[in-house]
Amino acid sequence: MLRKFHSCFGLMATLLVVILAITGAVLSVNPFLERIQTQAMGASSVSIAELAGKLAVSHPGAQQIQRTASGSIIVYFSDNNQTGADLINPVTGATIAAYSASPITMWFKNLHRSFLLDIPGRIAVGIAAFMMLLLTFTGAFMLAKQLGGWGHILRPIQGSLKQRLHSQVGRLAVLGLILSASTGLYMSAATFELIPEYQSAEPAFPEQVKGGVPSSIDSLAALKDIPLTELRELVYPYPGDQYDFYSITTNQGRGFVDQATGELLSYQAYGNKQKVYEFIYMLHSGEGLWWLGLLLGLSALAVPLMSWTGIQIWWRRKRSSITIDNNSTAKNADTVILVGSESNSTWGFAKAFHDALNTAGYLVHTTSMNSFTSNLTNSCANTQRLFILTATYGDGDAPASASQFLTQLEAMTEIPTFPVAVLGFGDQQFPEFCQYAKDVEAALTAKSWSQLLPLETINRQSSQEFSRWGNAVGKALDIELSLVHTPTQPRCTTLALVERVDYGAEVNAPTAVLRFKPANGRDLEHFEAGDLVGILAPGSKTPRFYSLASASKDGVLEICVRHHPDGLCSSFLCGLAVGDSIEAFIQLNPSFRPASGKAPIVLIGAGTGIGPLVGFIRHNTAHHPIHLYWGGRCPQSDFLYEDELNTYLKDKRLTELNAVFSRIDERAYVQDKIAVDSEELRGLIEQGAQVLICGGRNMADSVMAALDDVIEPLGMDVQTLKAQGRYREDVYS
Incomplete structure (x- = not known):
């Protein structure tokens, strides 16, 4: 709202x-600009009388002196029946330039x-x-x-x-x-x-003025007592009128000065309201x-x-809005789908689910989670099941269309008899992955709401995971249910493979570093190391995402891919020959990037997770301290980027390289090396180090547990680092 x-x-x-x-x-x-000009004249400690005396010589027809809030002095004068205004040096009284308000x-x-x-x-x-x-x-x-x-x-x-x-x-x-x-x-x-x-009251107008021959202005006692820095405006008496007087306005108030005696005839200090207004x-x-x-x-x-x-x-959110067709009323529906979404992407999955149930013969009412009120539940007389599809916003909070759901649920006194299933959408790189969906599930359990299916989660809008969930729903409903939804992807670019380096065949982990350039010879669109490239394998509508080891300024798009025998996209990529092409698009991943500053950086990865980490090191031309921990299988077979990393050690882009291998005698993993180097890592964390993790989920979980032990003596844990923005992950299942 x-x-x-x-x-x-x-x-x-x-x-x-x-x-x-x-x-x-x-x-x-x-x-x-006025302040600069005023400072160039020098600080002024003269009185109003002293400056006015100098102006009596340089501007005998002076009628008014003004001082701006920034300290500029302006004198308005008459000369041969012509009026003018000059900008004045407050110390010497000399004219700096003619003054006129800028029309611009x-x-x-x-x-x-x-x-x-x-x-x-x-x-x-x-x-x-x-x-x-x-x-x-x-x-x-x-x-x-x-x-x-x-x-x-x-x-x-x-x-x-x-x-x-x-x-x-x-x-x-x-x-x-x-x-x-x-x-x-x-x-x-x-x-x-x-x-x-x-506005404050005006000073009392002098009713009786002694009159007399005007004294020299620089001898008037009242004007001698007021420093020039307090002046706002001094209006001269009318020439030849011995009963007129000077009108003076200062930072403190207004008053009148006798031109003959120099006496302050009357004075009115500013009231609090005017002081407040002027301050504002x-x-x-x-x-x-x-x-x-x-x-x-x-x-x-x-x-x-x-x-x-x-x-x-x-506009992007507007374009991504979804229209639900054949949306039954809550009164007639046998199935209700509630949607919690922040940027409308979850509505796309809800629509696919809604349409599939419609095709299977169900009457479905799909609406936002905020619509889940007692009125809605009371009208669901024919409802037999409830599905909740929700994303998570920010740090585990409700998305926009679900902000009132838990409050409304808590207020319910009677729980409907139909069962519920919750599906969460999120991104595993964020610390509170699908946390709001988990909170909804916990709240429903606390209300003793019956469960149709256990909580399931979808990472990065995976079409495969959504399809698997659809199969589970179909089994629960005893129907064939095929859920197909591919979020709208950006326009693809054709890229040609220009270089490949192969590793790992000897240890049954074939891996390739692949470098691409646009097939049309144009420049690459902008991306940084750590961003993602979505690649569509032939015959597939679902992209696979790979972390980028290069930035667009390198002139190539570089990824590191391990061949999985059952992996459609990895088989396609690892089977490419130089000159072959792919269809791909960039997806920015700004949350996985080293922060600016001079604090140390600790990079941790295993296998192909080294790709973006090498990219970060490659672009460390400022030589910030970077410590790399990486795990492979065998140094003779799959030491990815070995030569390049040794070059970066020599030119100081990489401070320390800690590579461990699981197929040699010590059978070490990267988390083991972290435990061995606990004292050094603890010192880096104390210096404000940022930690970036890239690789498989199991490795990331093991690293997290090891780091918790390392920094426990500091009174910290990984969750503390995440809250400070100093622990970032790019992991995959």
Whole structure:
């Protein structure tokens, strides 16, 4: 619900908010430029009287002196019946340049304050400021939820490039945007008198002025007592009128000064409301706090970027939305399917399941998990079974369409008699794999809900695992049920094999390093080592994913593949000859990548899991400390990338190589080497090391157990490292 609210308001407010942000960013530079100019004049400790005395010589027709919040001094004068204004050096009183308000700056101010539409525009600006504030708060709450709560708000962000860019930029800009939007909203409210009037009372107008010959301005006591840094405005008396007086405005209040005696005739200090307004104005504009103005300007520049990425994310989600055909009403249905999805991908599987049950003769009602209320269950008079298909969002949380399910389930007092089966969707590289599905299963069990099938999970939207689950459902229903769903894949590119290196035949583990280039001679699309390539074997509609050992800037797409006799895709790939081609597409995997910084990196893998790890080492041109732990079978047969790794040891891209082999005397595995090197690894973890694991699930589980023992003396475990974003996996079954 919050995401829909955020998206809806974002789409409606995009144009207004972007204009507000860009113009605000442009105007934020002015206080900084003024500050530079003021500093170049030198610090001024003179009094108002002293500067005015110098201006009496250089500008005998002076009528008004102004000091801006950034310290610039402007004198307005009359000369031969012509008015003018000069920018003044506050120390010498000399003219720096003629002063005039920049028409470009004024245009930007008017655009920022009223969209060039006067009163209606000012109303629109107030609405835009409110929307910006609303979007900032909802975006912050969504990000906190995604990362597992406010305590984890600084955790690494997962997702596609656009999702990470949107969230990361928003996280950096959130405080600046809240400050800009809230102060702007306050000033809009003050403009339309929606809050109590902020202006203080005027000083009492002098009724009796002694008059007399005006004294030299630099001798007036009241002006001598006020430093120039306190001045805002000094208005001269009308020439020749001995009963007129100086009007002075300072940072503290307003008053009148006798031109003959120099006496302060009356004075009115600012009230608290005006002080509050002026403080808020300073926070909003940066005038008087130039460094804050620049920070707010940088925050404002995030708005156009977030608007663009936000629209891209929304459009992608919109295109992936699914329409369920032949959807029976809850009252008539004999089968109910509830769907929990964050980005609509789970709905594709639900639709395939719905259609297959329809074909088998069932009346199916498919809806979101949030629709599971007492009203729905009461209307399910004919329902005989319930299926729940749900993804997990963020750190084990409910996805958008299931956010209210557990609350609604807990509120139920009567449990329906029909059985339920739960299917979870997730990615095993994330620490909370299918955690929400597990929570749903546990909540149903706690409610003593009967079970049609035990909980099953689907990793990385595997069509094979979904099909196997369909077979299990078919057996439970005593029907033939074939579930076929292949998520929409990106457009494939034809790649030609240009090089292969073979290993492992002697130990019955044939493995090949394969390097491809585009068959059409064009450049590769962008990818990094650790991203994935989806490859379609001939006769298969289901892609197999392989971790990339290269980056696109290397000019080749490189993977490391072990031949499995029953593996359709691995048999196809390992049977390729140089010149043969494949159909493939890139799937970004930004969560499996070394973090930036100087902290050590520990890479751990076995078998073909060395592929992306070699890619990370290959691109370590900054020579960050990298320690590699890798396990193979026999050093003479399947020491993958041996020559290349030795080269990286020599040129310092690799700090330490720890290779172990299971087919020689010690029959060692990589987890055993970790236990042997426990003291060294503990020291690296204390230095902030990041750990990346790539290989089979069994190996990864064994490594996790070994590392738990290694870092236990530090009062930590692997889950702690995961929560800190310092333990990342790319594993396969």
